[in-house]
Amino acid sequence: DSGVTQTPKHLITATGQRVTLRCSPRSGDLSVYWYQQSLDQGLQFLIHYYNGEERAKGNILERFSAQQFPDLHSELNLSSLELGDSALYFCASSVNVGTEAFFGQGTRLTVV
C-alpha cells in the first residue's frame, strides 16, 4: 500500500457525461500528479499540483480540469466524455517537487 488513495476504483459512464475522480495523497505529501494510462498512448502526464497551486500541465484536454484543495486532496474532473477517454487514471503524490512519487491504484474509467 503506497498510502495514496483513489476513488472510485471503477467507473462506467455514458458519452457526454461528467465525472470526478478523487485522490488523497500520502500524509504530508504536497505534490499531486495526475496521469492517464491507455493501451495506445502509454502513461501520459496530465497535470501537477503543489500545495494547492498548479505547477505543470501536460497533455490535458480542455474538457478536463483539476484542483488541489487546502487539505491537499485533489480532484480530476472529466466532462463531455468520449469513448476515447476510457483509460486508467493514476494519481501520484510526493513530499516535494522532484522527489520520488508514490502512485495510487488508479481509477478505471469506461465510457460507453
Next chain:
Amino acid sequence: AQRVTQPEKLLSVFKGAPVELKCNYSYSGSPELFWYVQYSRQRLQLLLRHISRESIKGFTADLNKGETSFHLKKPFAQEEDSAMYYCALSGGSNYKLTFGKGTLLTVNP
C-alpha cells in the same frame, strides 16, 4: 523540453538470462532518473532512482550523462520480473515527472 525514450515496447528473455531495458532521455539540465515497475496493471511502484545508486530485486541502473542513458539491468532474470517497466525523468523548475512509454518484460521459464 524533457523527453524519455524507451525504444523497446516488448522484451522477452528466458529465466536466468541477463536482461537490459533501455532508457534514453533528453534534458538540458541535471535530471533525476527513476525506474518504475507495474505488475499486471496494478499501481506503479518505484523500483530505483539514480541518486540512491542502490540495487533493488537485483536490478541496477547507471546514469550515463554522456550517452544520456539510464538503462536498467539484471544479470539473471526471474519469472516474477515479468512486468511493465517505465523509465521516468524529473527536472525543471516544475519538476514534472515525465515517463517513457514503457517496456513489457516477459521472462519465460
